[in-house]
Amino acid sequence: MKISIALPSGRLLKDTKYFLENVGIKVKEPDSRELISSLNGYTFYFPRVFDVPVYVENGVDLGICGSDIVLERKNEVYVPVDLPFGKCRMSLIVPKGKKITPEKMEGFKIATKYPEITQDFFLERGVKVKILKLNGAVELAAKVGIADAIVDIVDTGNTLRANDLEEVYKIIDISAVLLVNRITQKTKFDFVNDLITKIRKIK
Numbered sequence: 771m772k773i774s775i776a777l778p779s780g781r782l783l784k785d786t787k788y789f790l791e792n793v794g795i796k797v798k799e800p801d802s803r804e805l806i807s808s809l810n811g812y813t814f815y816f817p818r819v820f821d822v823p824v825y826v827e828n829g830v831d832l833g834i835c836g837s838d839i840v841l842e843r844k845n846e847v848y849v850p851v852d853l854p855f856g857k858c859r860m861s862l863i864v865p866k867g868k869k870i871t872p873e874k875m876e877g878f879k880i881a882t883k884y885p886e887i888t889q890d891f892f893l894e895r896g897v898k899v900k901i902l903k904l905n906g907a908v909e910l911a912a913k914v915g916i917a918d919a920i921v922d923i924v925d926t927g928n929t930l931r932a933n934d935l936e937e938v939y940k941i942i943d944i945s946a947v948l949l950v951n952r953i954t955q956k957t958k959f960d961f962v963n964d965l966i967t968k969i970r971k972i973k
């Protein structure tokens with residue numbers, strides 16, 4: 771049986787490789803600029819991490835990415851289990867010293883890579899904000915002042931400190947998650963079940 775897995779290129783890759791090895795799947799990284807590799811019946815794909823769910827929804831058996839990405843896609847993909855790495859949080863962040871609650875942010879411009887999560891967060895509170903969608907390095911927008919606040923991931927907090935920013939509200943805890951294609955879940959049931967059992971033992 772062949773299994774395809776979409777892996778998160780970027781900062782989650784190292785922990786993902788280590789974790790998969792612990793459940794018996796040795797990952798091979800591709801040579802040079804290639805985006806696919808194969809080993810022991812597994813085929814590994816290396817899309818941008820934000821696109822991992824797109825691959826799993828469109829036929830790739832398994833994927834690993836952050837729960838932030840799944841949430842932003844409104845949970846369209848099947849996530850059977852959280853993984854014990856990639857732990858961080860998503861927060862609402864403002865320039866340091868500007869003590870303010872989300873309820874007081876009516877009319878604010880909020881920069882983020884996560885427009886859906888941000889919109890829902892403020893809608894739930896009945897606060898109208900303007901969202902500025904960026905593709906990364908979001909802290910810069912708050913630092914430069916093209917946005918009043920940002921919604922972004924905080925891990926060590928180093929990026930915030932380096933840019934004179936601070937969290938005012940934790941929106942949600944984040945971790946890496948396993949994604950399973952809905953057809954794979956049925957046609958390769960024993961494999962998927964066995965993998966999830968192994969993962970639960972490690973957690």
Ligand code: PRP
Binds near residue numbers: 908909922924927929
């Ligand atoms: C992520 C995230 C924060 C930072 C958090 O950015 O968006 O900026 O890491 O980590 P820290 O709290 O340990 O500093 P990343 O560098 O992955 O890239 P991007 O924002 O440009 O996508």
Ligand code: MG
Binds near residue numbers: 906907908
């Ligand atoms: Mg960043």
